[in-house]
Amino acid sequence: MKLNLLWDLFFTLILSSTSYWYYAENRSQRSISRIRQSLFYVAMGVLALMTVGPVAHLAIHRFWVHMVQHILLMMLISPLLILGSPFKLLLGAPKTRAGRFASALARNRLVRLLFKAEVGFVIFLVVLVLTHFSPLANAGMRDPNIHSLELIIFLVGGLIYYYPVMEGNPHPYPTPYSVRVLSLFAMMLPETMTGFFLYSGNRVLHSLPTGISMSMGLSDQHTGGAIMWAMGMLIDTMWIVLAARDWFENERVLAEAEDEQ
Numbered sequence: 001m002k003l004n005l006l007w008d009l010f011f012t013l014i015l016s017s018t019s020y021w022y023y024a025e026n027r028s029q030r031s032i033s034r035i036r037q038s039l040f041y042v043a044m045g046v047l048a049l050m051t052v053g054p055v056a057h058l059a060i061h062r063f064w065v066h067m068v069q070h071i072l073l074m075m076l077i078s079p080l081l082i083l084g085s086p087f088k089l090l091l092g093a094p095k096t097r098a099g100r101f102a103s104a105l106a107r108n109r110l111v112r113l114l115f116k117a118e119v120g121f122v123i124f125l126v127v128l129v130l131t132h133f134s135p136l137a138n139a140g141m142r143d144p145n146i147h148s149l150e151l152i153i154f155l156v157g158g159l160i161y162y163y164p165v166m167e168g169n170p171h172p173y174p175t176p177y178s179v180r181v182l183s184l185f186a187m188m189l190p191e192t193m194t195g196f197f198l199y200s201g202n203r204v205l206h207s208l209p210t211g212i213s214m215s216m217g218l219s220d221q222h223t224g225g226a227i228m229w230a231m232g233m234l235i236d237t238m239w240i241v242l243a244a245r246d247w248f249e250n251e252r253v254l255a256e257a258e259d260e261q
Contacts (some may be wrong), residue, residue, distance in 0.1 A: 012052050015052070029092055063224045068149075070131070084168070091103060093107060123157055124187065165243060166239075177250055185240055188232070192236075197225065198228065199229055200225070206221070
């Protein structure tokens with residue numbers, strides 16, 4: 001079973017064109033801070049590492065590598081992209097075709113609903129469950145094309161979830177800071193429990209590549225579960241701390257404004 005090289009080409013074209021657009025649009029608008037730009041480019045670099053080349057090709061044979069892809073796409077790359085404020089740039093360019101299209105989508109009621117914090121939470125949770133404990137999870141280990149589609153699902157699900165709980169972009173439904181922290185804290189439970197179930201299970205939950213024994217497959221699954229358990233908690237804690245810092249900073253600004261009145 002091999003990954004079609006067209007997926008490498010597809011992801012390369014998407015990532016390179018998006019990076020160039022971000023660079024050119026930011027030069028035009030000059031509205032994104034250097035640190036946010038850095039976060040965006042770091043996210044794009046890690047995204048390229050996960051979707052193009054050796055890692056992507058190894059992931060269809062090793063479950064633990066697939067889990068690394070999943071964790072980084074949903075829990076690290078997605079929020080880093082949001083922090084890079086790409087949607088601020090997109091909606092701030094009404095004279096471009098992409099900007100007009102984005103503005104039209106932003107006015108659509110159904111699209112706007114996707115960026116409610118509670119809706120994003122449910123979407124993220126559904127993606128988490130379906131890609132690990134449903135026939136889709138098994139299909140992703142048997143069919144390289146479905147596996148690659150799962151990567152897109154991971155990224156989109158992560159972007160929708162983190163959009164309302166991270167700073168840096170226009171929010172159609174502003175989310176209270178307390179809700180942001182609570183949402184991030186609550187999401188830690190299903191993420192870590194997914195890792196725990198994969199780590200502690202005594203049977204293989206997905207198809208095994210040709211030549212891989214049941215014992216090797218179970219060991220591979222346990223490794224993937226342990227990685228998700230540990231990395232998920234670490235990355236989630238980082239975002240919770242960041243959201244709490246934004247909350248405290250907002251409270252400080254509000255307190256200073258009240259003192260001046």
